[in-house]
Amino acid sequence: MMLKKTVLSLIVMLMSIPSIAGAASPEKIDRRTDKALSEFREDITGADDVLAKAEGVLVFPSIKKAGIGIGGEYGQGALRVGGKTVSYYSTASASVGFQLGAQARRQMIVFLDPKALEKFRASNGWEIGVDASVTVVTVGAGGAIDATQLSQPIVAFVFDSKGLMYNLSLEGSKISRIHND
Template identity: 25%
Template structure:
């Protein structure tokens, strides 16, 4: 009976620690997303309209990508609805083609309406090979438009990558409890 009590205590401690670590990880990603949002707006004031007028958006503050012929990217992000955090997201990308190098970027996806945001939250959202992001530079956001209910912006952070590749991005969503 004593062994069962010790095992139960260890299990509770392990689960509690895992939940706390997950919350700390999410909190770090949320803090990084806020910094990325401010950096993007500082770089291009036109993004303020997208942040204030979209039904929602997801910010991936740290996306790492790299490749040599076959490439990939991944990152964790924060999903906002009406300006409030509603969940966390993962980004995965795999592509093939002429490419070499590595790069770190911040990426934001704006959802024009509730239907586009709902598709993302239900896991029914992915980008095809034809999708492209507008690079965040002063004045670019003014002329950017939604395509199929989304607008995507990327801001390079570090590294250099040359690519002419075909691939797509897949996403997952986890609501905040």
């Protein structure tokens, strides 16, 4: 009986993740991206320095993840270059293994190297860990970033996590362009 409830809970959680076909409007993604960037700057010491060094920033204002043994996650965001949105993207992944819970988080992928950004923009579906290595930094509210310590071409910041999810990894996340922009 408990297993049935667990499976039913998983199905409900996964159904709450938007489908790829249901992309939000560009205006909605931009509003959410603006809010995420503003809160990142307000809450994280050193965020302005990191963003000033960036060639481009891919912002996912909300990525929802759920799993009980089998998990999935999905989010939509915008790529900003020079402070302006140039493209819209989705991120999605599925996983099997030890995992339990649900989580909503914000994620920014900061391209510190122009060649890394160029390669990303030229790709037709980009997978973290396959197409590029990404250094992940988890930052809590009131946290700090030392921009001088960032030596990798691509750095991801995970922040504002809500909920509890064991097994946070970006490996295997597939990022694809959405909308005809």
